Amino acid sequence: MRILGIDLSLTSPALCFFEGDEYNINGCTFYYLTKQKKLEGTFDSHGVRVRGDLFIDHEGNDILRYHAISMWVNEWIPVHSPEHIFLENYSYSSTGQVFNIAENTGILKYNLWKQSEKYTVIPPTVIKKMATGKGNANKALMEQSFLETTGFNIRELLQLSQSVSNPISDLIDAYYVGMAGIHYGKV
Numbered sequence: 001m002r003i004l005g006i007d008l009s010l011t012s013p014a015l016c017f018f019e020g021d022e023y024n025i026n027g028c029t030f031y032y033l034t035k036q037k038k039l040e041g042t043f044d045s046h047g048v049r050v051r052g053d054l055f056i057d058h059e060g061n062d063i064l065r066y067h068a069i070s071m072w073v074n075e076w077i078p079v080h081s082p083e084h085i086f087l088e089n090y091s092y093s094s095t096g097q098v099f100n101i102a103e104n105t106g107i108l109k110y111n112l113w114k115q116s117e118k119y120t121v122i123p124p125t126v127i128k129k130m131a132t133g134k135g136n137a138n139k140a141l142m143e144q145s146f147l148e149t150t151g152f153n154i155r156e157l158l159q160l161s162q163s164v165s166n167p168i169s170d171l172i173d174a175y176y177v178g179m180a181g182i183h184y185g186k187v
Contacts, residue, residue, distance in 0.1 A: 004082035005178025006073065007170045008105055010097065011035070011055070013069050014170035016178050017080040023179050025150035030174065031076055032167040033069065039167065045157045052158075052167065062100060066107040074111055085112065086181030088173065089121035122180045127173065130180040139169040146172045 003023070005016040013033050020027030026047055033055040034040065043050045053072065058064040077085075087109075090102065112119055125135035132145045147153055155168050 001084070001182075002080060002082045003178045003182060004077065004080065004085045005174045005176070005181060006085065006087045006108075007173035007177055008069070008073075008087065008101075008108060009166075009170055010065070010100055010104055012166035012170045013073070014167055014174040015073065015076060016171070016174035017076070017082060018178050019080070023182050025152045025175070028175065028178075029080070030154075030171050032171055033072060034167055039158060043157050046152070048152055050154065050157060050171065062103070063107075066104040069104060070108045070111040073108060074115055077115070077117060084181060085117055085119040086177050087119050087121050088127060088177050089123050091124045120181060120184075122177055122184050126184050127176050127180045130183065131172075131176040139165055142172050142176070143168060146175065150175075 001019070001021070003018040005018070007014045015031040017029045017031075018027045028048055030048070030050040032050075032052050034052045035055045035057075037054065039052045040054045041052060043052075056068060058068065087105075090105070109119070128137040128142065129135040131137065131149075132141050134141065137145070143155070154171050155162070155164075158168070160168060
C-alpha cells in the first residue's frame with residue numbers, strides 16, 4: 001500500500017509518504033517546509049529520508065502562501081503515487097488563525113480535487129488517540145510516543161534543541177495522520 005499523511009499548517013506543513021505492507025517508520029519518506037536555511041536539505045538515517053524545502057516568503061499575501069503550500073503538496077504526489085491520502089481535519093476547539101487555517105486547507109482540498117486525488121479527513125482526536133492513547137495529547141506526549149514506538153529521533157537527525165517544536169511536531173503528526181488513516185479509513 002502507498003499512503004500519504006498530511007499535517008497541513010500555515011508555517012510548517014509536513015508530509016509522510018509510506019510504502020509497504022505494514023505501516024511503520026521504515027517505509028516512510030518525510031517532507032516539510034521551513035523558513036530556516038539550516039533545515040533545508042535531505043537528511044537520512046537508518047533508511048528513513050527527511051527532506052526540508054525552503055518556504056518562500058510571500059510578503060504578507062496569504063493567498064499566495066496557501067497556493068504555494070498546495071502546489072508543494074501536489075508536487076510530491078506524483079513522485080510517490082499514493083493510493084490513499086489522509087489529511088488532519090479541523091480542530092473545532094482551536095483559537096487564533098482559524099479562518100486562515102480553513103482557507104489554507106480549502107485551497108489544498110480544491111487543488112487535490114482538480115488533480116482527481118481523493119482524500120479522507122481524520123479527526124485530530126483520533127490521530128492523537130492512535131498515537132498516545134489520549135485524544136487530547138500535547139506535542140510533547142506525541143513526540144515521546146513517536147520516539148518510543150518508532151525508535152526514530154527526528155529531533156536528533158535535524159539537530160534541533162528541545163525548545164524547538166517545528167518541524168518536529170509537524171512531521172510526527174503527518175506520520176500519525178497516515179497511521180490513523182489506515183485504521184480509521186479502513187484501508
